Every structure is written in C-alpha cells, then in structure tokens.
Amino acid sequence: MAGAIAIDTRAVSKIFGAGTPQEVRALDDVSVSIFTNEFFTLLGPSGCGKTTLLRLIAGFEHPTAGSILLEGSEISALPPFERPVNTVFQNYALFPHMTVAQNIGFGLEMQGRSKSEVADTVSEMLELVRMGALRNRRIDQISGGQQQRVALARALAPRPKVLLLDEPLSALDLKLRKEMQVELKRLQHETGITFVFVTHDQEEALTMSDRVAVMNEGKILQIGRPEEIYNRPSDRFVADFIGDTNFVSAQIVSKNDSSVTLRLGDSVTVEVGTPHDSPVGQDVTIAIRPEQARIATETDKVVFRGRLIDRIYIGTDTQYRIDINRPDPFVVRVQNAAGFIDPLKSSDPIAIAIDPIAIQVLKD
Numbered sequence: 001m002a003g004a005i006a007i008d009t010r011a012v013s014k015i016f017g018a019g020t021p022q023e024v025r026a027l028d029d030v031s032v033s034i035f036t037n038e039f040f041t042l043l044g045p046s047g048c049g050k051t052t053l054l055r056l057i058a059g060f061e062h063p064t065a066g067s068i069l070l071e072g073s074e075i076s077a078l079p080p081f082e083r084p085v086n087t088v089f090q091n092y093a094l095f096p097h098m099t100v101a102q103n104i105g106f107g108l109e110m111q112g113r114s115k116s117e118v119a120d121t122v123s124e125m126l127e128l129v130r131m132g133a134l135r136n137r138r139i140d141q142i143s144g145g146q147q148q149r150v151a152l153a154r155a156l157a158p159r160p161k162v163l164l165l166d167e168p169l170s171a172l173d174l175k176l177r178k179e180m181q182v183e184l185k186r187l188q189h190e191t192g193i194t195f196v197f198v199t200h201d202q203e204e205a206l207t208m209s210d211r212v213a214v215m216n217e218g219k220i221l222q223i224g225r226p227e228e229i230y231n232r233p234s235d236r237f238v239a240d241f242i243g244d245t246n247f248v249s250a251q252i253v254s255k256n257d258s259s260v261t262l263r264l265g266d267s268v269t270v271e272v273g274t275p276h277d278s279p280v281g282q283d284v285t286i287a288i289r290p291e292q293a294r295i296a297t298e299t300d301k302v303v304f305r306g307r308l309i310d311r312i313y314i315g316t317d318t319q320y321r322i323d324i325n326r327p328d329p330f331v332v333r334v335q336n337a338a339g340f341i342d343p344l345k346s347s348d349p350i351a352i353a354i355d356p357i358a359i360q361v362l363k364d
C-alpha cells in the first residue's frame with residue numbers, strides 16, 4: 001500500500017525500571033510505518049509490548065530511545081491531549097452515571113467547543129454507531145456491546161487523525177465480537193481515520209486488518225498483509241502463532257537465486273520457488289499449513305508416507321493426524337464434501353501430497 005504515513009516509530013525502545021532488578025525491556029528497537037487511512041493491527045501474545053507501543057503513541061509513556069513521528073513531525077514532546085490521537089481502552093472507561101450522549105460529548109466540552117457544536121457532533125456520532133435511540137440512557141442501563149459503541153463514538157468525536165484501540169473487543173462474547181469486528185471495519189471505512197488496533201487473537205487480526213505487525217518479546221517479527229503473514233511467515237514464531245502449522249525438518253540439497261531444492265524424505269526432493277539464505281547442506285525447518293497439504297491421489301507426487309493416527313471431525317473439515325515417522329504427527333485438513341463418508345481407519349497407510357508453493361522455508 002502506498003500513501004502518506006500517519007505514524008512512524010523509529011528504533012523505539014522502552015525499558016521499565018532501568019537499572020533495577022525489575023528491569024523490563026518492553027519494546028526493543030521497534031520501527032514501523034503506519035499509513036494514513038490504514039487498519040493496522042499489532043498482534044502478539046500477552047506481555048509482548050502491544051499496550052506499551054500504543055501508550056507511547058498516545059503520549060502516556062515516553063520512549064527510552066528512538067522517536068515517534070506523526071505525519072512526519074516528531075511528537076515525543078507533546079502531552080497526550082495535544083496529540084491528534086485518541087484511545088479506546090479495553091475496559092471502555094465510560095462514566096456510568098452519565099447518559100450515552102453526555103459521555104460522547106464530555107471530551108468535546110472539556111476542549112471548550114460550543115454547545116451547538118457539541119450537540120451536532122454528538123448526534124452525528126450517535127448516528128455513526130447506531131445508538132441514536134438510546135442517547136438518554138445511562139451507561140449502567142445499556143449492554144456491554146452498546147457500551148463498546150459508546151466508547152468508540154466518544155473516541156471518534158474529536159475527529160482524531162489516529163484511533164488507538166487496545167483489545168477493545170476482548171470483553172464481548174463471540175457472537176457480539178464478530179458483529180463488532182464488522183462494525184469497526186465499517187467505522188474505519190466511513191471515517192477515514194487511521195486505526196491502530198491491538199489484539200492477541202490471530203483470527204481477529206487476519207479478518208480485520210489491512211496490515212498486521214506480529215510481535216513477540218518487545219520486537220516486531222514481521223509486518224505484512226494478512227495473506228502474507230499467513231502464507232509466508234518469516235520465522236517459526238509467526239508460523240506457530242498464526243494458524244495451525246506442520247513443522248518438518250528438511251535439508252537444502254541445492255539452491256540458486258530464485259529457488260531452493262529440499263530433501264524431505266529418503267528419496268523425495270522438492271524445489272521451492274523462493275530463495276533462502278542458508279547454505280547447501282544446511283538443515284532447515286519448513287512450515288506447511290494443514291489445509292494446504294492433501295491426501296495423495298494416484299496421480300499426485302507423494303511427499304510423505306505414513307499411517308493414520310486418528311481423524312477429528314470438525315464440521316466444515318476433517319483433520320487427519322498422520323504418523324510420518326518424524327517427531328510430530330503431520331496434520332492434513334480436508335474440507336468435508338456433502339455426503340462423503342471416509343473409509344480410512346486408524347493405522348491405514350496414507351500418502352501425503354504437498355504443492356511446492358505450500359512449503360515455506362523458515363529463517364531459523
């Protein structure tokens with residue numbers, strides 16, 4: 001995606017409790033450019049530094065090293081209220097005894113906007129989040145999902161350039177969460193505001209984002225569009241954190257500028273059309289998604305042979321766990337066709353076919 005840059009973090013590090021026994025390196029040399037009008041997601045496990053990065057962008061914390069730019073200007077010296085950035089917190093932080101409309105207008109009044117401007121903006125925001133009918137309800141009289149909408153409306157009301165959303169859907173049940181995912185996409189689209197969204201839920205990240213940054217232990221490991229992150233994970237952590245993956249060791253037997261040839265079994269080699277840094281002879285780990293492998297038919301080139309361990313029916317798909325004489329079972333996931341009854345039994349022999357394009361050679 002080309003375009004103007006909304007937020008730039010340049011080599012940002014954050015150390016809490018520097019020089020004490022409790023020292024924590026919450027962020028380690030984080031550089032990322034987030035484009036204007038982008039739905040950008042920070043994805044990673046609990047404690048990896050997502051909230052810290054948002055708090056630095058918002059101005060609630062200061063970087064130990066590095067700089068943060070908004071539309072090209074350094075903002076590190078600006079206090080939070082002078083940054084054109086707003087945050088939706090995990091717990092919403094609404095005023096329970098005030099009405100929906102009062103909550104949305106509160107920040108605008110604090111900024112000294114005129115009564116009529118506040119009233120107009122509140123009505124517009126109520127419309128945007130479809131809460132007009134409940135404008136005079138108190139916060140403690142509406143549901144969790146409705147509170148979430150109010151929190152969004154309140155954060156959008158001052159028309160920030162960037163909206164930071166820190167796991168805003170985690171308190172909602174699954175169905176409501178799915179609805180709000182669609183709702184958030186719509187809000188981002190309709191307002192044109194840059195969204196920086198934080199989640200530890202990989203499915204949420206893949207379905208909502210223009211681009212995703214995968215984080216672990218204070219570092220960004222990979223940035224890319226959802227399909228890049230899913231199909232071309234750069235290392236084992238990313239491949240493992242996002243979706244299910246088979247990891248198999250292989251050996252590089254030859255390579256050139258545009259491909260590597262791997263030995264996968266005694267007599268099986270596969271040429272993979274992506275270059276790789278490691279030298280010939282090196283053992284590498286490859287990653288294969290269960291749904292991108294298949295049970296071989298007679299015409300397929302067989303990559304692994306094994307025996308069925310068990311079969312798990314999961315509605316849309318069936319998952320086959322296959323012993324291929326490696327440390328871990330190999331999993332193949334097959335979409336269930338209507339009326340198909342699978343004749344395979346435990347310990348039946350199974351051959352597995354894998355297209356070279358489904359093989360990702362990891363960095364490690």
Ligand code: ADP
Pocket residue numbers: 016017024025026044045046047048049050051052053
């Ligand atoms: P995430 O949001 O990804 O779960 P955080 O950014 O909240 O992670 O935390 C990253 C790391 O920094 C964690 O190890 C956390 O304990 C630590 N941390 C966060 N805030 C503070 C703080 N104010 N003081 C000390 N350590 C902190």
Ligand code: MG
Pocket residue numbers: 050051052
């Ligand atoms: Mg957090």
